[in-house]
Amino acid sequence: MEIIELPIEFDFNGQKQKIYPSLIVLNNDLTLVDTGYVNFLPLIENEIIKNGYKMNDLKSIIITHYDDDHIGSLYDFKSKYPWIKIIASEIESTFISGEKKAERLVQAEEMLPMLAKEEKEFGIWFVQQLKSLKHISVDTKVRDGDKILDGQCTIMETPGHTSGHISLYIPSINSVITGDAAVNEENKMVIANPHFCLDIEKAEQSLRKIKSLNPKNIFCYHGGKLVL
Template identity: 40%
Template sequence: MNKLTVLKIKFDFNGDKNIIYPVILSDENEVILIDCGYPNFLPLIKNASKENGIDISKLTKIIITHHDFDHMGALAEFKREYPHVKVLSSIDDEKYISGKEKSLRLQQAESIYDKIPEDEKESAKEFQRFIETIENVQVDICLKDNDSFSWCEGIEIIATPGHMPGHISIYLKNSKTLISGDALVVENDKLMIPYPQYTLDMVNAKNSIKKLLNYEIDRIICYHGGLYTKNIKESLENIISD
């Protein structure tokens, strides 16, 4: 039997209360985690999974939507604890997750450093050092746009570049569900693209949203914001026209 479980992970980050919503897809043969949180989040995800009746030790795969630290931060911890787990990402993000190339988020932070006010430079340096601590992990399976798999009654990979060039979303045709990673977020009950300071290419981000109009979507699960079900087509069209 196919099951979709949305985890609600509450935590403090830099003094602010936050929530992220990783997703677990499971059936008789697979337990697939989509994005795995910040560094040291393995215990939080393990506990949230247990509360939802899922034994995380049976995990078979982790799909990383993109290589930001809040999506792959705990990946190395998962691999150490569960070495049998296969890591999947887009073919474009593999080089950053594996460490073959420097994180785009770190490149962005370095490129704006000289332009920020002097009183913000120390915290900016701390952020750079933090990103540098994210452990790299080998990717086992590289994914491309329109790749389809039979796992959990069928999933399709949708390339949704913009937030990052290698960003992917996951579409579940049977339930008309989109797992959007950071292609979309929910803020104040509104569906939107993450703010420009977090989105590396806003033009591509809007083009990705336009592409989603080709899919029948009844619900969207955003990593930041959780479940969204209201007037989805209209909400997507509003984002494009903004």
């Protein structure tokens, strides 16, 4: 098994930014972890092909949580490659399918009236961005401790950033894919956007949970790979 970073550079609000979706390679089958913003499908396709793989080998997509920079292009992937199986936690699957209103949308709508004048325009845009995400059904709903990908990948519930957030532990290569349970800031694992965590106490517990595994390789969606 191998994990490949897919660095995606883009302009956001006038600034250069980068995210790092992960590509899991197992017996020539590919699993993508998170899909970037809306319209990021061609950017991610290019990175996969650049690494020598074919899109026909993409068998599944794992969603760590329902934020627009992680789920934005999921609908496009499923539309273009209908055989792909979508995997997410039971909690996040209810937001992905539209069964429940997404927690991040609830939070953004509640914060909107309290934003300063200079922040209001972005706040309105963000609410509309979340509302415009297309819903799609989840094929496999997972819980803490579940094993997927031929038993080689263990699901870790890592709530805090959102209530249903999951990370992925691959013991054979002593690696964790963290989603937003941890980010790489100056070669240190820290909590992602603590001010926007839905439960900061649980986010701290989840970070400790990841650290307790003593992983060698930590694949952070924000900040990139961290080697300990």
